[in-house]
Amino acid sequence: MFLCLYLHSLLRNNNPKIKITMGVNTTTAAPKTYSQEEAFKASLDYFKGDDLAARVWVNKYALKDSQGSIYELTPNDMHKRIAKEIARVEQRYPNPMSEDEVFDLIKDFKYIVPQGSPMAGIGNPYQIASLSNCFVIGNDGDSDSYGGIMKIDQEQVQLMKRRGGVGHDLSHIRPKGSAVKNSALTSTGIVPFMERYSNSTREVAQDGRRGALMLSVSINHPDSEDFIDAKMEQGKVTGANVSVRIDDEFMRAVKDNKKYTQKYPIFSENPKKTREIEAEKVWKKIVHNAWKSAEPGILFWDTVINESVPDCYADLGYKTVSTNPCGEIPLCPYDSCRLLAINLFSYVEDPFTEKASFNFELFKKHVAAAQRIMDDIIDLELEKIDAILEKIDADPEGGEIKSVEYNLWKNIQTKAKEGRRTGIGITAEGDMLAGLGIQYGSDEGVDFSVKIHKTIALEAYRASVYAAKDRGAFGIFDAEREKENPFILRLKEADEKLYYDMLEYGRRNIALLTIAPTGTTSLMTQTTSGIEPVFLPVYKRRRKVNPNDKDSRVDFVDEVGDSWEEYVVFHHRFKEWMKVNGHEITDDYTQTELDELIKASPYYKATSNDVDWLSKVKMQGAVQKWVDHSISVTINLPNDVSEDLVGKLYLEAWQAGCKGVTVYRDGSRSGVLISNEEKKESEDGESNSPFPTTRPQTLNADVVRFQNNKDKWIAFIGLIDDKPYEIFTGFADDEDGILIPRWVTNGYIIKNRNEDGTSRYDFQYVNKRGYKTTIEGLSHKFNPEYWNYAKLISSTLRHGMSIDKVVDLINSLQLDSESINTWKNGVARALKRFIADGTKAPKQKCSNCNSSNLIYQEGCLTCQDCGSSKCG
Incomplete structure (x- = not known):
C-alpha cells in the first residue's frame, strides 16, 4: 500500500526518475545534477555578478533533493519547471496559455514572480510540501479547553514543517483567574500559552529556517495588557510576532480620553468577566512597548472586518480571526494563501529620462495573466495537499496519532477548493517611482501609487470574473452577500461594467490582492522591496x-x-x-x-530614512483602499524619535484607513528590558547608570593596538563622554593591511541590522581621501569565546562600574585557555588607558617592593613608594 501511494505521489509531481509503462516500472536515466559551486558560478553570470542574489537563489530556490544534489543550474531552469506545470494546468481550461507564454512572463524575474513556497515547490518531486506561503488556524466554537489549545499547538507545528508561516488568535482563551473545572481551579491566562506556541515555533526547522508565527489578541480581552507586555521580558515569546486587534470603540476612547470596558468572551452581550480600563493608559503602554522593542504591531480590526470581502461569508466559515506572520493576509481558520509579485519597474519605459512613462496597457494585460497563473497555482496546491494526505495515510503511525494532521489538511483542502483565495502583490514600487522621476512620499508619488494599485484591483477582479465565466465561480459566491461591502462598492463606482459582469458570471476567487514584503524576491528582481522606498x-x-x-x-x-x-x-x-x-x-x-x-x-530624499513618516502612513491608507487583503509595511524611524511621534503615527494610520501598522525605531530591539523589573532611579528621577539605557546607534570609538608575547592584538572601544561603553577585541594580523590601516586610531562603532533582523556592530572610519570605509560585523570578527567575555565586560561598563573595578574584575577571571588568558590581559591593558590618573589600584602589590601603594598613571600601574611602573 505504501509503495503504491509513494509511486502515485511521485508520478503526480512528475518525478523525473520514475516512469510507468503498461504497469511495468522502468527507471530512466537519472537527471543531471550540479555541484553547489557550478550552480553558483552559473547563477552569478545570470545575475551579472550579483553574488548575493546568486547565493540566495541557489540556497533557497534551486531544485534539490534531500541529499543536497542540485538539479537546476540557473533561475531560468526554475522558470521552465514552473512554466511547464502552469501550462499543464492551463490545458484543463478553455483558451489555455502555452508553456512558452508562461515562461516569457516569468523568466528573468522581469514581470511576474511567484514568491517563496510556489517558487520552491511548483514541479518539485523531491519535497512533499505545500505551495501556500501562509495559513491561519483556530478552533471551531473558539474552544479554550486544554485539548483545543494543544490541538492548535500541534497544527501549527504540522504546517511549519511543510514550510508555511502560521497565525492564530488567542482571544478565545479564558483570562487569568477565571474558574476552570480541573485541579487548578483557576486559569493561567494567555501568556503561558503564548510561550508554549512560541517555543513550538522555535523547535521547527523549515529547510534551514525557523518557523514563522503571528499571535494576536483583541484589546477587548481582559488579559490584553499582559499580552502587550509579554515580549518585554528578555527570552520570552521569542518565536512569534505579536499584534493587538484594536477596535474603533477603543480608538475613540483614546481620542476622547474615556474609559473602555474589556469583556470575556470578547464583545459578549452577557460576559462572564468585565474590566474597565483607562483607554489612554493602555494606549500609552502599547506605544511605549512599540517604541522600545518594535512590538506589538497594531491591527485595526474593525477596518479589517468591514473591508473584508470574505467576511461577507462569515457564517459559512470565512470569519477573519488573525493574520499571517507579516500581517498582509487576514484569514479565517484553515484558509491559506499563495503569493505572487509583479515587478513594477519593468513597465517603466525609458526610465530615468525625460521621456520616462509607464506602459499601462502591457501592465493591465500582465495583471490579468498573473491572476490566471495564481488560479492555476491553486490547482497545483490541491495536488500538493493530495500528496500530503497520501503521505499521512501511508505513515506507519496509528490513526489516532495521525488524525490531527490529517484533519488539518482536509480542512485546508476544503477552504482552498471552496474559496480559491489568491495573493497578487507587487515589488519595486520605490524603483518604479524613481524611474519615472517621481519622488517617493510626495503628493505626486502617492497619487501615482494609488493609480497603480487601483489598476491592479480592477484588472485582477476582471480576470477573476472572466475566469469564473470559463472555469466556474468559487463554490459559495453570492453577489447578494457582497452588495454592501465597501471594497466591492469602490469597484462598482470605478467600473460598472466589471461589477455587472460579476453579477452575471460570479467571481473565480473569494479575495485576490495583497502587498507582501518581498525580501529575497527583491534580491532576485534586483529592485526595491514591496511597497517600500529604497x-x-x-x-x-x-x-x-x-x-x-x-x-x-x-x-x-x-x-x-x-x-x-x-x-x-x-x-x-x-x-x-x-x-x-x-x-x-x-x-x-x-x-x-x-x-x-x-x-x-x-532617489534623493526618497530613502527609507528620508521619507516623511506621516506621509508614508497616508500613502499606505490611500493604497489600502484598493487592496482587498492588507499591506505589510514597516515605518522605519531613527533612534532619537519620541514615543509621542509613534503614538501620532498609529493614530494617523487608523484615521487614514490602514488595516495594520508596525514601527521600527532604529536600535529598538536592543531596548528590550533584561528583566521584568524596571531600572531603579535616584531621587531626582535620573537613572543610577551614567550611560543611556538604550545603546545609541553610533558611538565614537578608539582603536587600541597592543602586543602580548609575540601576538599582536587590536581593540575597538566604544565611548560615551570619552568613557568606555563597550569593547571588541581579538588577534590582529602582522601585515599593514590588517582589519584597518595602522594609522587609524579612531572612528565609529555603528549598530546595524542584518536582513534577518538580528543586530550587528560595524566599525567605520574616514580614509585619507575623506571616504568612509565600513567593516561589517565587527562583533563576529573575533573568536566567539572572546566575544562572549567581551559582552560580559561591556555589560559591566554600561552599567556604570568604574573602570579600575572592571580591570580588577578582568584580572580576577580564572580561565583555563592560554589564548583566553592572553586575550584577558590585552583587554585589561586596553581599558587601563581610560583609568583616571591617580586612581588607586585595588588588591594589588608592587612586584618590586611589595608595597600596596599603587596608582594608575597614563594607563600604567605605578608604585608611589619605589617608583617602579608596569604597563602590561
Missing part, C-alpha cells in the same frame, strides 16, 4: 581575493588570514540611473562625490 542607493561590501594575484587589491586581512577587497555597491537601479546620465560606475568616488551623485538623482 533603503540606501549606495553601500559598501567586501569580496575575498587571492593576495598572490597581482591584479588584486587587499584592503585588509581578517582573523583567519583571508584577504578581502572592499568595494562600493550601488543599488541596481541607481546604477542604471548613473549609466543613463553619463556617470562612471567606479569605486573611486569620495564620500562627498557620492553624496553629490545621490543629490542629483531621483
